[in-house]
Amino acid sequence: MAKKATTVKTATGKKLQVVNPNAAGIDIAASEMQVCVPDDRDSDCNRCFGCFTQDLKSIVQWLKKCRIETVAMESTGIYWLPLYFILEENGFDVILVNARDVKNLSGRKTDEADAEWLMLLHSYGLLKCSFQPENEARAIRNLNRHRSNLLQSSSREALHMQKAMEQMNLKLGNVISDLLGKSGMAIIEAIINGNHNPTELAMLAEENCKATKEIIAQSLEGTWAEDQLFELKQAYDLYRFIQGQIRQCDRQIEMHLTRYRVYLESSSDVGFTRCKKRIGKKNAPDFDVERYAFDIWKVNIMVIPGMSAISLKRNKTTLGYYFRRIQSSHSCHSA
Structure with missing residues (x-):
C-alpha cells in the first residue's frame, strides 16, 4: 500500500x-x-x-x-x-x-x-488517490451511465415524433398532458397504422384525460403529409426499440446488484422500512432500487426530501459500498 x-x-x-x-x-x-x-x-x-x-x-x-x-x-x-x-x-x-x-x-x-x-x-507520497469502486460497483456504474445515454436517445426520438406531428398540424400535445403516455402512444400507433380519422383516434384516449373527446378529435385534424408520416413512424420505431434496450439494461443492472449484495453478504429484512413517499414511474428502473440500496448501505436514504429512484440509483452506482459510513437515515437527513 x-x-x-x-x-x-x-x-x-x-x-x-x-x-x-x-x-x-x-x-x-x-x-x-x-x-x-x-x-x-x-x-x-x-x-x-x-x-x-x-x-x-x-x-x-x-x-x-x-x-x-x-x-x-x-x-x-x-x-x-x-x-x-x-x-x-x-x-x-x-x-x-x-x-x-x-x-x-x-x-x-x-x-x-x-x-x-x-x-x-x-x-514522496504527495499524490492524492482518486476513488475507485470494486469491480461489481464499477460494472453497475458503467451500466447506469449507459442507461442514461439510452434515456437521452429516447428523449430525442420523442422530440422527433412531436416535431413530425407539429409539421402536420396535429396538436395532440396541446390537449393531453403526456404525449408518451398510454393515450398518446395508442393514438400515434393508430396513425402510423393508417387510421387518420380524428373521431376514431380520439376514442383511443383514456377516460381519465381532462380534455373531452371532441377537443382531442379537433386537435387531430391535420394534413397527413406522406413524408412526415414516414418520419413519425421511424421516430416511433426507434423510441420503442430504445425503450426495450433500457429494460434490458435494467435487467443487467439488477443482476450485478444481486451479485454485489452477495459479495457484501448483505441481505436482510432487519431494520428495513419502506419509504411512504410517492415514487415517480417515469424513466425509473423497473426493479426495487430502494431495497437494493438498503441492503448495500443498511440505511434507507429514500426518506431524504427530494430523493427519487433515479437519483438513488445514481448515488448507489457512484459511491458503491462506501456510503455505509453514514450510520442512519437521520444522520443522512441532517447532513
Missing part, C-alpha cells in the same frame, strides 16, 4: 522523506504510455511503450524486473482503464490521480517529464 508524505528533522530543518522508494510514474495517452522508474533500476529508466495489449504486458514485465511495487498514473480520458486493470491483476498498488492536480511542472511539457514528475511526487 502506497504511503503518504512524511517529514524528518535534519540539521538544516525539516525535509521530505522518500516513503515509496519502489514507485513508478506513467503518463497516459491514446497511442502510447510513457513509463518512468527510479534511475537506479535501469539504465533506460524512462521508456515509451505502445497501447496494444502486448505492450501493456511488456510494461508489467519491465516494472517487475525493476522491482516496482506501486504505480501512479493520470486518469486521462478512458485510456488508463486497460493498463489500470492489468497492473492490478498483477499485484501492483495503482494510484490513479487527477491530471489537473499534478500539472504544476514549469517549462516545456513532454511525456518523459510528466512521467518522471509523477514518479517523483509518488515517491
Whole structure:
C-alpha cells in the first residue's frame, strides 16, 4: 500500500522523506504510455511503450524486473482503464490521480517529464488517490451511465415524433398532458397504422384525460403529409426499440446488484422500512432500487426530501459500498 508524505528533522530543518522508494510514474495517452522508474533500476529508466495489449504486458514485465511495487498514473480520458486493470491483476498498488492536480511542472511539457514528475511526487507520497469502486460497483456504474445515454436517445426520438406531428398540424400535445403516455402512444400507433380519422383516434384516449373527446378529435385534424408520416413512424420505431434496450439494461443492472449484495453478504429484512413517499414511474428502473440500496448501505436514504429512484440509483452506482459510513437515515437527513 502506497504511503503518504512524511517529514524528518535534519540539521538544516525539516525535509521530505522518500516513503515509496519502489514507485513508478506513467503518463497516459491514446497511442502510447510513457513509463518512468527510479534511475537506479535501469539504465533506460524512462521508456515509451505502445497501447496494444502486448505492450501493456511488456510494461508489467519491465516494472517487475525493476522491482516496482506501486504505480501512479493520470486518469486521462478512458485510456488508463486497460493498463489500470492489468497492473492490478498483477499485484501492483495503482494510484490513479487527477491530471489537473499534478500539472504544476514549469517549462516545456513532454511525456518523459510528466512521467518522471509523477514518479517523483509518488515517491514522496504527495499524490492524492482518486476513488475507485470494486469491480461489481464499477460494472453497475458503467451500466447506469449507459442507461442514461439510452434515456437521452429516447428523449430525442420523442422530440422527433412531436416535431413530425407539429409539421402536420396535429396538436395532440396541446390537449393531453403526456404525449408518451398510454393515450398518446395508442393514438400515434393508430396513425402510423393508417387510421387518420380524428373521431376514431380520439376514442383511443383514456377516460381519465381532462380534455373531452371532441377537443382531442379537433386537435387531430391535420394534413397527413406522406413524408412526415414516414418520419413519425421511424421516430416511433426507434423510441420503442430504445425503450426495450433500457429494460434490458435494467435487467443487467439488477443482476450485478444481486451479485454485489452477495459479495457484501448483505441481505436482510432487519431494520428495513419502506419509504411512504410517492415514487415517480417515469424513466425509473423497473426493479426495487430502494431495497437494493438498503441492503448495500443498511440505511434507507429514500426518506431524504427530494430523493427519487433515479437519483438513488445514481448515488448507489457512484459511491458503491462506501456510503455505509453514514450510520442512519437521520444522520443522512441532517447532513
